[in-house]
Amino acid sequence: MDRGRIGQAVRVRVHLWGELGFYGPGKRARFEIRIDHEMPISDALRLIGVPEADVAVFGLNGVVVRLGDPAIIVTDDDRIDCFPPTSGG
Amino acid sequence: MAFGSNGAILRVDLTRGTTAVETFDEAFYRRYPGGKALAAYHLLREMPAGADPLGPDNVLVLAAGLLAGAPLSTATRFSAIARSPLTGGFGESEAGGYWGPELKMAGFDAIILTGRSPEPVWLWVRDGAAEIRDGRALWGQDPPTVQAAIREETGEKLARVLQIGRAGENLVPYAMIMNDLRHYNGRTGMGAVMGSKNVRVIAVKGSRRYAELAHDPQALAEIGKRLSKTVAEHPQSWDLRTKGTPGLTDGLNAAGILPTRNFRLGSFEQVEGIGWHAYEAIRSGTRSCYACAIRCKPETAFEGRYRVTDTYDGPEYEAIAGFGSNCAIFDIELVARANELCNEVGLDVISTAGTVAFVMECVEHGLLGPADLGGLDLRFGNGEALLEAIPLIADRRGAGELLALGSRRIAERVGGGSAAFAMQVKGLELAMHEPRGKVGVALGYATNEAGADHLVAFHDPIFVNPESVAFKGAVPLGITEPVGALDLGEKKVGIWYTGERWNSAEKVLGLCFFGPAPRSFMQVDDVVAAVRAATGWDVTVDELLEIGERSVNLARMFNVREGFTRKDDRLPDRLHTALEGGPLTGTSIDRDAFEAAISALYALKGWDPATGAPTPERLGRLGLEWTAAGSGKPSA
Numbered sequence: 001m002d003r004g005r006i007g008q009a010v011r012v013r014v015h016l017w018g019e020l021g022f023y024g025p026g027k028r029a030r031f032e033i034r035i036d037h038e039m040p041i042s043d044a045l046r047l048i049g050v051p052e053a054d055v056a057v058f059g060l061n062g063v064v065v066r067l068g069d070p071a072i073i074v075t076d077d078d079r080i081d082c083f084p085p086t087s088g089g
Numbered sequence: 090m091a092f093g094s095n096g097a098i099l100r101v102d103l104t105r106g107t108t109a110v111e112t113f114d115e116a117f118y119r120r121y122p123g124g125k126a127l128a129a130y131h132l133l134r135e136m137p138a139g140a141d142p143l144g145p146d147n148v149l150v151l152a153a154g155l156l157a158g159a160p161l162s163t164a165t166r167f168s169a170i171a172r173s174p175l176t177g178g179f180g181e182s183e184a185g186g187y188w189g190p191e192l193k194m195a196g197f198d199a200i201i202l203t204g205r206s207p208e209p210v211w212l213w214v215r216d217g218a219a220e221i222r223d224g225r226a227l228w229g230q231d232p233p234t235v236q237a238a239i240r241e242e243t244g245e246k247l248a249r250v251l252q253i254g255r256a257g258e259n260l261v262p263y264a265m266i267m268n269d270l271r272h273y274n275g276r277t278g279m280g281a282v283m284g285s286k287n288v289r290v291i292a293v294k295g296s297r298r299y300a301e302l303a304h305d306p307q308a309l310a311e312i313g314k315r316l317s318k319t320v321a322e323h324p325q326s327w328d329l330r331t332k333g334t335p336g337l338t339d340g341l342n343a344a345g346i347l348p349t350r351n352f353r354l355g356s357f358e359q360v361e362g363i364g365w366h367a368y369e370a371i372r373s374g375t376r377s378c379y380a381c382a383i384r385c386k387p388e389t390a391f392e393g394r395y396r397v398t399d400t401y402d403g404p405e406y407e408a409i410a411g412f413g414s415n416c417a418i419f420d421i422e423l424v425a426r427a428n429e430l431c432n433e434v435g436l437d438v439i440s441t442a443g444t445v446a447f448v449m450e451c452v453e454h455g456l457l458g459p460a461d462l463g464g465l466d467l468r469f470g471n472g473e474a475l476l477e478a479i480p481l482i483a484d485r486r487g488a489g490e491l492l493a494l495g496s497r498r499i500a501e502r503v504g505g506g507s508a509a510f511a512m513q514v515k516g517l518e519l520a521m522h523e524p525r526g527k528v529g530v531a532l533g534y535a536t537n538e539a540g541a542d543h544l545v546a547f548h549d550p551i552f553v554n555p556e557s558v559a560f561k562g563a564v565p566l567g568i569t570e571p572v573g574a575l576d577l578g579e580k581k582v583g584i585w586y587t588g589e590r591w592n593s594a595e596k597v598l599g600l601c602f603f604g605p606a607p608r609s610f611m612q613v614d615d616v617v618a619a620v621r622a623a624t625g626w627d628v629t630v631d632e633l634l635e636i637g638e639r640s641v642n643l644a645r646m647f648n649v650r651e652g653f654t655r656k657d658d659r660l661p662d663r664l665h666t667a668l669e670g671g672p673l674t675g676t677s678i679d680r681d682a683f684e685a686a687i688s689a690l691y692a693l694k695g696w697d698p699a700t701g702a703p704t705p706e707r708l709g710r711l712g713l714e715w716t717a718a719g720s721g722k723p724s725a
Contacts, residue, residue, distance in 0.1 A: 017340050017365075019328035027327070053556030054324070057343045057672075064343065064672045083340040084328075085550030085559065 010038055010076040014048055018084040023050045035074070042067050044074045045082070056085035091304050093155050093623035094118050095297075098131075099197045099219050101212060103286050104145060104204030108219040110197075119626060120712055122636060123155035125181065125596040127199050128170035129643035132179075133716060135203070138650050142174035142278075143260055143285040145205035151192070151251075151291070152199035154599010156623055158190035158299040158379070160313040162320060163604030163611065164619075165189055165378040168596060169274040171282040174262040175440070175495055176516040178653055179538040179644040182265070182279050185378040185601055186272030191249040193302065194295030202286055211290035213243060216297075224289045228258060231433060232270055233400055239292045248294045254435020256483040257284035261493045263440035263518075264483075267432065271376060271386060271402040275437040277517060277539050304625030312619050316611055317382040323610035324558055329385040329603050333375060334406035335368045341410070344550075345671030346526035348519070349414040350469055351446040352512050352663055355523050356671025362419030363409050371425055373399050378601070385603060389425050397425045401432035410521035411442025416449060417469040427475055434483035440495060441482065443518025445475055447496040447511050456505045463487030509662040514541035515653070519661070522548070525668045525676045527574050529585045532686060536658045536701075538644035544602050546588030549574040549581070551607050562606025565613035565630060566591055577682045582689040593637030638694075639711045642703050645696070646716040655701035658687060 011034050014024070021029030035047055041060060045052055045067065058067045059081035065072050074080065092115050100109045121130045128150035140146035149171040156164040167189030173180030192200070196217035209224040222242075227235050236250045249269060256264035257280030264280030265273050274280075300306035320326045328336060338360065341347040345355040361367060373390035377383070390399040404412075408428040412418060431438045449469045451457040459466050463481070465488040467474045481489030491499060496518055500511035512519045517540025524531035533545030551559040555571045566587050572580045595605055598620065605611045613630060620628050648657075660678065667677045691698050695707025708714050 017343070018332070018336055019324040021331065022324035022327045027331075051556070051558075053554040053560075054558055056550050056553070057340065059343055064345075081343065083343045084324075085548075085553060085557065086337050086340040086344070 013079045057083035103206040124168045126640040128152035142172040149202040153189040157599035158193040162381045163601035166599040169279040173277040175278040179647045180277035181539040182274035182276040184274040188249045188268035190379040194297045206287040214293040252290045253280040256435040265437045305622045309622040320382040326610035333385040333387040337406045339364045345673035346523035351450045354670035357414040359419035363413035367421040395426040404428035408438040418472045423472040430479040440518040559607045577686045586693045590634040590637035594633045
């Protein structure tokens with residue numbers, strides 16, 4: 001999957017769904033972050049501060065992706081969605 | 090000696106028009122402390138086998154949880170239990186709000202309704218006394234009018250009013266019971282049972298305080314105070330406080346487990362129409378149950394194409410998915426109006442939505458059409474037809490005559506292979522959780538005595554990652570190894586067995602599913618400490634699990650007596666076929682693996698592998714030998 005070059009500063013839109021909003025800045029669920037360069041998605045998650053263990057589903061630009069896939073790189077203007085292991089209602 | 094209960098139960102013989110108080114000692118309560126256990130005990134002991142669910146021999150028990158009324162977030166719940174007119178088996182539904190705590194404050198742990206009143210009545214319970222009053226003027230009135238009339242007649246502005254709606258009066262088998270208009274015993278048709286007894290309202294008011302019932306009220310208050318501060322500091326309770334259950338929709342859709350088009354698909358292409366952002370636009374506030382710091386109850390009010398007021402609760406997630414994705418309706422305003430209509434007439438939203446979705450699929454297959462439905466064009470996506478159908482169901486008029494039967498009975502009438510996509514177990518429509526993506530939920534749907542309920546045990550995604558907050562909350566229950574959401578092996582079965590006992594203990598204690606770990610903020614040790622402070626008993630986690638297991642076995646023995654066997658612990662055929670749409674496309678529940686899992690579960694439960702009945706050994710271990718001999722008073 002060719003999604004740009006490593007080394008370029010990028011702006012990423014983040015949406016932390018459900019209980020994951022707890023980990024957003026000021027407990028905000030939707031925000032933007034700037035990161036120094038394009039990077040694998042699991043590294044971006046670490047920078048955002050969301051515990052990987054509590055993310056059940058990870059979306060990149062509306063497509064579900066596997067967090068551990070090193071080929072998936074976050075690039076400029078991407079949208080990241082993190083969903084928790086949602087339970088009963 | 091205070092042990093968290095009044096030690097008193099109110100008995101109401103509606104045929105004779107009499108009331109009486111019965112007392113029980115502390116040893117009895119340690120076995121049957123409240124809620125599901127206390128109610129199931131009385132149902133099994135007092136209802137004659139084979140009683141007509143809507144006849145005078147059925148017994149309706151309303152039992153507050155042991156901790157209901159304690160100054161503790163989520164300690165609010167009570168159980169409504171009787172033989173279900175929808176399933177013919179053990180009927181059970183829990184609700185929160187203020188009614189359960191108020192019952193305890195009025196001096197009773199439970200109310201047992203027997204017989205049938207010749208005329209509509211209502212019951213007024215106040216401080217250890219009860220009175221059966223004329224309810225003829227209430228019959229046929231809408232719930233807010235009835236609530237106001239009761240409060241005016243009693244002069245008690247804060248009388249807690251539990252009532253049925255039109256659907257209960259008309260004996261719709263999935264009619265619900267509501268309290269204070271906003272809290273619902275939705276499942277298994279307990280509203281129809283109350284209606285069959287000609288009881289419209291049970292209002293309670295008490296002046297006791299839980300501190301008078303508790304063994305160590307100061308310790309209990311300190312636990313409650315400490316826990317209320319942690320609600321906002323724990324991700325799961327923070328989320329419930331911030332969004333309530335409507336916040337679940339998008340995540341379940343992304344995971345591919347949002348029931349869609351009668352459970353055919355796991356993902357809904359137009360989810361934005363019913364997702365969190367759409368919901369935010371109609372949200373008018375949140376409300377709480379008694380003493381609960383979470384405040385998760387959603388409230389909506391708007392005036393657009395439909396006018397919806399904040400008179401009732403919701404829509405909660407179950408209504409959003411049930412009327413939304415599962416009926417292919419992507420309009421949150423319409424969903425909110427459907428939810429409000431169900432509450433106005435007193436119908437369970439899950440069974441209403443499940444039945445309508447099933448009929449929509451029958452229409453799609455040409456098995457039913459407008460000619461069979463009084464002219465109603467009830468196809469997928471037709472929200473206006475859905476709105477038209479709900480009052481008809483409550484009144485059993487036109488299309489409502491058929492729809493009021495529920496999906497299983499409609500399938501029996503319609504035939505044509507429709508039973509394969511009637512999404513029900515034992516006659517109870519599935520809750521809005523797709524079990525092909527979390528197979529432990531399937532075990533709960535299949536084996537639960539009341540039918541396909543989603544609060545029977547833990548949901549699988551909690552146990553995927555041992556570093557997650559939720560998983561860590563389960564460790565004190567003895568759950569230490571992770572297991573995948575689609576795994577149906579022995580490890581999963583073991584976790585499920587623990588989960589069922591723990592969740593059942595919650596139903597006995599009167600704790601909401603959104604209180605204790607692993608689902609939420611209240612750690613296992615906190616629960617144990619609260620029970621100890623309330624009762625003075627030196628309880629352990631194991632004893633609480635045993636209390637949960639005892640209540641499950643009471644329910645199972647009720648079903649055994651009514652002829653239920655292992656063959657009734659089965660899923661709708663659709664769940665054994667491939668899920669379509671979304672990230673879990675192609676996933677199904679393997680029949681052989683599922684049967685093996687049920688066998689493994691029976692082995693853990695000490696149930697006969699062929700019949701599903703508890704063995705004498707297990708009944709003996711739980712002190713339930715008496716249940717095998719039919720009715721009769723057991724020793725404490």
